[in-house]
Amino acid sequence: MDSFAIKRLLRRPWLSLLTVAIAVMLCAALCYLSGYLDAERARLAQVRDSYDILCVVSDIYGTKTDELGMSRVYSDFILSEENGIGAYIRDPRMIKSFGYRSEFGAGSLVGISSPRCAAALDESMGGGYEAPEGFFGSEKYVCLVPQESYDELAGRVFTFSVTDSAGATPEYAAGNGSGEIEIQVVGWYRGEGTTLYMPYAASQILQMKISGIASTDAASFLVADNAHIEELIKAAAPMLGEVDPTAVAPKGRFGFIIYDEQYRATLAGMEQNIKRLTYLLPLVTLLSLGAGFLVGFLATRGEARTYALMRSIGVTRPQLFFSVLGEQMILPLLAALAVGGAIRQPIFAGVFLLCHAVGCVLATARAVMIAPSAILRERE
Amino acid sequence: MELLKAENVSFSYQNQYQTVHAVKQASCSFEEGKTYAIVGKSGSGKTTLLSLLAGLELPSAGDVFFEGRSTREIDCDAYRRDHAAVIYQSYNLFPLLTAEENVLYPLKLKKIGKAEAKARAHAQLAAVGILPEEYARFPLQLSGGQQQRVAIARALAAGNKIVLADEPTGNLDVESGEQVVEILIRLAHEGGCAVIIITHDPDIAAQMDEVFTMRDGVLDCGSK
Numbered sequence: 360m361d362s363f364a365i366k367r368l369l370r371r372p373w374l375s376l377l378t379v380a381i382a383v384m385l386c387a388a389l390c391y392l393s394g395y396l397d398a399e400r401a402r403l404a405q406v407r408d409s410y411d412i413l414c415v416v417s418d419i420y421g422t423k424t425d426e427l428g429m430s431r432v433y434s435d436f437i438l439s440e441e442n443g444i445g446a447y448i449r450d451p452r453m454i455k456s457f458g459y460r461s462e463f464g465a466g467s468l469v470g471i472s473s474p475r476c477a478a479a480l481d482e483s484m485g486g487g488y489e490a491p492e493g494f495f496g497s498e499k500y501v502c503l504v505p506q507e508s509y510d511e512l513a514g515r516v517f518t519f520s521v522t523d524s525a526g527a528t529p530e531y532a533a534g535n536g537s538g539e540i541e542i543q544v545v546g547w548y549r550g551e552g553t554t555l556y557m558p559y560a561a562s563q564i565l566q567m568k569i570s571g572i573a574s575t576d577a578a579s580f581l582v583a584d585n586a587h588i589e590e591l592i593k594a595a596a597p598m599l600g601e602v603d604p605t606a607v608a609p610k611g612r613f614g615f616i617i618y619d620e621q622y623r624a625t626l627a628g629m630e631q632n633i634k635r636l637t638y639l640l641p642l643v644t645l646l647s648l649g650a651g652f653l654v655g656f657l658a659t660r661g662e663a664r665t666y667a668l669m670r671s672i673g674v675t676r677p678q679l680f681f682s683v684l685g686e687q688m689i690l691p692l693l694a695a696l697a698v699g700g701a702i703r704q705p706i707f708a709g710v711f712l713l714c715h716a717v718g719c720v721l722a723t724a725r726a727v728m729i730a731p732s733a734i735l736r737e738r739e
Numbered sequence: 740m741e742l743l744k745a746e747n748v749s750f751s752y753q754n755q756y757q758t759v760h761a762v763k764q765a766s767c768s769f770e771e772g773k774t775y776a777i778v779g780k781s782g783s784g785k786t787t788l789l790s791l792l793a794g795l796e797l798p799s800a801g802d803v804f805f806e807g808r809s810t811r812e813i814d815c816d817a818y819r820r821d822h823a824a825v826i827y828q829s830y831n832l833f834p835l836l837t838a839e840e841n842v843l844y845p846l847k848l849k850k851i852g853k854a855e856a857k858a859r860a861h862a863q864l865a866a867v868g869i870l871p872e873e874y875a876r877f878p879l880q881l882s883g884g885q886q887q888r889v890a891i892a893r894a895l896a897a898g899n900k901i902v903l904a905d906e907p908t909g910n911l912d913v914e915s916g917e918q919v920v921e922i923l924i925r926l927a928h929e930g931g932c933a934v935i936i937i938t939h940d941p942d943i944a945a946q947m948d949e950v951f952t953m954r955d956g957v958l959d960c961g962s963k
Binding site for chain 1: 793
């Protein structure tokens with residue numbers, strides 16, 4: 360590109376401004392949209408990977424999720440990776456409740472497998488606790504008491520008269536469903552009340568001791584891999600059937616409810632967004648090409664005489680082509696460099712520039728094809 | 740010395756309605772240091788002949804020879820750049836370049852150094868009567884006569900041996916026209932160029948060393 364081309368360019372300020380405006384607008388749109396598309400895709404992947412889809416075990420009609428009296432066969436099926444659905448789930452939350460009476464009062468003794476089983480312990484729900492490491496997997500008779508009582512009870516061992524929850528004790532239980540045990544206070548949970556929390560595994564041992572069986576009152580878990588919910592449903596089918604409120608002759612006793620509506624709605628919204636962007640990007644790319652042609656067309660329109668003159672002075676056709684093309688591309692190039700640099704999308708700034716160049720090439724090729732003698736001949 | 744020669748040159752082209760036989764078997768030759776006029780009515784083929792001589796078109800039949808070589812064999816772009824300059828009736832200056840830049844343009848094409856190009860451009864502009872304060876003016880800021888003189892300066896600055904002028908005084912007043920013709924004649928007689936002028940004006944033709952007449956594409960080589 361020679362100095363005369365730059366001079367010509369600077370002496371057409373309106374066309375130059377229009378060229379810059381179009382280039383900045385389209386390049387920015389392309390860079391922004393592509394960046395937005397990348398971000399949406401990353402967000403979608405993140406949602407797919409990290410969204411917590413809660414599944415709650417219920418009776419087969421889906422009407423009851425606690426006091427299920429679910430035998431050990433079921434809890435083992437939920438937790439086992441080899442013979443159950445353990446490989447498809449994460450963060451299982453198993454609960455077993457007892458009634459208790461002790462020297463400091465009466466209340467509920469609840470075996471839990473995770474702090475998220477109880478709102479009072481769950482930090483995400485405003486709860487909190489302090490417990491020795493490994494508390495929730497422990498098989499020892501230990502418990503957490505309300506924070507307000509902890510200073511007084513800390514470390515002490517109490518004798519509890521424990522009764523298996525009446526509604527949850529199956530009729531085929533071997534024991535009488537009650538007994539005395541000693542439990543040590545090892546920690547606290549935020550709040551007040553009479554409920555005590557003990558490890559789920561210990562609660563299973565306790566129930567075996569007083570009732571001769573082990574059962575679970577409530578169970579829930581999160582889907583391990585959100586992209587494979589169908590596989591979880593398939594794997595669970597032998598024990599945990601499909602919840603059917605209208606079932607007359609249900610295939611099993613328990614089912615599970617998947618709370619994935621919000622997940623699916625979020626996903627659908629994002630997928631819709633991505634789909635729109637996927638259509639929009641080629642459109643903007645085409646627009647860039649069109650704009651290139653428009654700028655090229657506007658720049659070469661009415662210049663036939665100038666080009667013919669240049670040719671008649673001895674400018675070769677390739678020289679003319681590259682000179683005119685350079686004249687048209689210098690401003691979009693600067694715009695693309697600036698915008699691509701500012702938005703940090705150099706690749707899409709390059710895509711814009713390429714499309715713009717194709718448009719300019721089409722317009723320029725058309726313009727420089729003129730025979731230098733055509734103007735002279737017209738007059739003849 | 741013979742610089743340029745047309746030998747049985749014919750040229751036809753297709754316009755919107757028909758095939759136009761613009762030049763029919765024209766033969767003529769042009770020597771250094773002489774002026775030539777090609778006269779004829781509008782549509783007689785004068786400008787087409789000029790474009791063939793300038794290497795802007797190749798003949799349909801016959802040949803145009805520059806220093807003995809056919810324009811079919813030589814690089815016509817280089818021929819126009821280095822040897823043949825064309826001056827047009829409507830001046831055809833680059834509208835977005837100043838008078839000085841218009842003259843510098845062909846020198847840049849010839850890759851002549853900046854300082855030398857500038858000196859040559861100024862010398863030629865001065866030779867055709869353009870004042871230094873007019874160098875930075877754009878064509879539209881100059882009168883018709885000034886524009887045509889800038890066009891001549893552009894043709895001369897490159898040092899081309901052949902100057903082809905297509906009705907160079909057609910858009911000028913009498914005084915400016917006379918000045919332009921005077922410059923072109925001086926260019927041939929003092930500068931050693933072959934100057935070929937297409938004109939309607941019998942007074943201009945009368946000042947030329949040789950006059951060719953075109954009628955319906957046929958060139959009459961009868962000298963004046």
